[in-house]
Amino acid sequence: MNTEIIPPSSQGAARAGEILRAGGLVAIPTETVYGLAANALDPAAVKKIYEAKGRPSDNPLIVHISSVEQWPELVRGKIPENARKLAEAFWPGPLTVILEKSGIIPSVTSGGLDTVAVRCPAHPLARAVIEAAGVPLAAPSANLSGRPSPTTFSHTLEDLQGRVDAVMDGGDCGVGVESTVISLAGGRVRLLRPGGVTKEALEQVAGPVELDPAVTAMLAPGERAASPGMKYKHYAPRAEVVILDGSPEAFAQYVNAQGPGADVLCFSETEPLLAVPALCLGSRYDGAEQARRLFWALHRLDQIGARRVLAQRPNRRGIGLAVYNRLLRAAAFRIEKLPGPPWIVGLVGPSGAGKSTVAKEMGRLGFSLVDCDRLTRSAEVYNQECLAALGRAFGEEVIPGGVLDRRELARRAFRDEASKKLLEEITFPTIERAVRRALEQMEGPVLLDAPTLFESGLDVLCARILTVTAPEDLRLRRVMARDGLTEEQARQRFRAQKPAEFYEARGDFVIEGTGDNSGRLEEAAQELKGR
Ligand code: TXA
Numbered sequence: 001m002n003t004e005i006i007p008p009s010s011q012g013a014a015r016a017g018e019i020l021r022a023g024g025l026v027a028i029p030t031e032t033v034y035g036l037a038a039n040a041l042d043p044a045a046v047k048k049i050y051e052a053k054g055r056p057s058d059n060p061l062i063v064h065i066s067s068v069e070q071w072p073e074l075v076r077g078k079i080p081e082n083a084r085k086l087a088e089a090f091w092p093g094p095l096t097v098i099l100e101k102s103g104i105i106p107s108v109t110s111g112g113l114d115t116v117a118v119r120c121p122a123h124p125l126a127r128a129v130i131e132a133a134g135v136p137l138a139a140p141s142a143n144l145s146g147r148p149s150p151t152t153f154s155h156t157l158e159d160l161q162g163r164v165d166a167v168m169d170g171g172d173c174g175v176g177v178e179s180t181v182i183s184l185a186g187g188r189v190r191l192l193r194p195g196g197v198t199k200e201a202l203e204q205v206a207g208p209v210e211l212d213p214a215v216t217a218m219l220a221p222g223e224r225a226a227s228p229g230m231k232y233k234h235y236a237p238r239a240e241v242v243i244l245d246g247s248p249e250a251f252a253q254y255v256n257a258q259g260p261g262a263d264v265l266c267f268s269e270t271e272p273l274l275a276v277p278a279l280c281l282g283s284r285y286d287g288a289e290q291a292r293r294l295f296w297a298l299h300r301l302d303q304i305g306a307r308r309v310l311a312q313r314p315n316r317r318g319i320g321l322a323v324y325n326r327l328l329r330a331a332a333f334r335i336e337k338l339p340g341p342p343w344i345v346g347l348v349g350p351s352g353a354g355k356s357t358v359a360k361e362m363g364r365l366g367f368s369l370v371d372c373d374r375l376t377r378s379a380e381v382y383n384q385e386c387l388a389a390l391g392r393a394f395g396e397e398v399i400p401g402g403v404l405d406r407r408e409l410a411r412r413a414f415r416d417e418a419s420k421k422l423l424e425e426i427t428f429p430t431i432e433r434a435v436r437r438a439l440e441q442m443e444g445p446v447l448l449d450a451p452t453l454f455e456s457g458l459d460v461l462c463a464r465i466l467t468v469t470a471p472e473d474l475r476l477r478r479v480m481a482r483d484g485l486t487e488e489q490a491r492q493r494f495r496a497q498k499p500a501e502f503y504e505a506r507g508d509f510v511i512e513g514t515g516d517n518s519g520r521l522e523e524a525a526q527e528l529k530g531r
């Protein structure tokens with residue numbers, strides 16, 4: 001079959017619409033990944049999708065619409081209130097909603113199920129094509145079954161050239177992982193596949209969301225998948241992928257000891273620690289960047305002929321859950337805890353969030369504590385050499401009679417960014433030495449309470465990050481009472497620190513340090529110890 005290349009223009013959309021109306025197959029860009037589209041209401045056209053992809057016929061397709069008005073005729077009965085609310089909040093966008101299907105959805109489209117998955121994509125070209133076709137479009141990801149989803153025109157062509165009528169060249173996809181799939185068929189909101197819309201964002205609109213067990217674990221033999229697509233090994237490059245769970249430092253040590261032979265998929269913060277070349281997924285703390293690059297990276301591993309890939313485990317919060325879910329399937333569920341150093345969880349959060357209370361609770365739940373603030377006050381950190389350097393940098397007034405005047409040092413070091421940097425340059429290396437020495441005595445799991453965890457680079461020691469946060473007014477009142485500050489002084493201290501969102505974005509688990517954490521702490525301890 002000769003595959004036509006369609007340009008990304010309104011004429012292109014019209015041409016795609018023409019082919020689709022005539023029962024043909026066109027691969028089109030969406031904001032998540034490329035999709036292989038056909039008229040969702042035409043069984044013969046839909047059947048061709050399964051043939052072109054080599055897709056098992058029991059794996060249902062998502063039906064794409066360009067406006068909410070097209071939704072009611074696809075589903076049975078009235079669209080429930082929470083479905084409407086979710087669509088209003090997230091459409092057009094990367095959310096797919098499953099409801100009971102109406103009679104116009106052919107059985108091939110729904111893979112024999114009595115439900116239908118519907119999504120209204122945000123990509124302008126996808127929308128233009130749906131409008132030009134004048135019918136809802138069934139569109140799975142435009143890859144051969146089992147392969148990584150395509151997020152670029154060239155990856156789409158690589159899989160489908162000669163197998164479909166046309167491919168539209170729409171550049172790179174912005175989100176990079178497929179849509180979030182939720183089912184409302186049973187009344188509750190159940191997350192079947194994590195994606196561009198996070199669980200946390202769904203919960204803000206629709207209340208508690210149940211996570212289908214297949215999202216983070218392999219189904220037991222014979223267990224029925226709520227989402228048929230989740231039961232298959234998936235998204236897989238040709239290489240064998242193994243996910244390694246542990247701190248960046250433990251990962252680097254392990255990989256470096258392996259020598260050449262394995263290829264490495266890591267986060268950008270880890271790359272400088274590696275003695276071997278690696279593919280970078282983006283920052284450890286930026287799930288959106290990882291999502292955008294994941295399928296590109298899996299394709300790249302094929303291009304370089306990778307046979308065995310060692311990959312770092314992504315944070316499972318936010319869009320990270322989607323990255324984790326895809327990588328786990330690419331690895332056929334092979335995930336291993338790294339051997340070696342104690343399992344360290346970094347404890348962070350803005351001032352007054354309630355970190356020390358949470359630290360005490362975690363101590364009761366099996367964590368040993370290392371308190372960097374206490375260490376930092378010790379003579380081990382403020383040794384003669386360090387004091388002399390501080391005197392030279394900030395004036396002898398900070399060490400009257402050779403003894404540290406903390407208040408004076410704080411006054412001088414926190415007055416501007418440059419002074420703060422200078423203080424950090426002097427103290428971080430000796431703090432790091434002290435922390436490492438303290439950790440040598442311990443067995444895991446350890447909670448490392450370090451106010452400047454990221455600034456000092458101690459986060460390379462952490463397998464997980466626990467963020468404690470609280471509303472600003474509460475933090476303000478706490479800091480004023482605790483340290484005897486005026487409101488203005490407390491606000492000034494907040495301004496000198498990283499904002500709360502900085503810590504929230506980095507946490508593998510975020511807990512409110514507001515006092516009432518019934519249940520959440522046990523959940524945190526469980527999650528943060530790793531499996
Ligand atoms: O972002 C996306 O959703 C992309 C773009 C092209 O829109 N499409 C996509 O389709 O990822 P596909 O077919 O690769 O994945 C659809 C997933 C599968 O896991 C399938 O089993 C599930 O959605 N699914 C579809 N209809 C379902 C239904 N009625 N019940 C349960 N799961 C369903």
Ligand code: MG
Nearest residue numbers: 140141142149
């Ligand atoms: Mg797919």
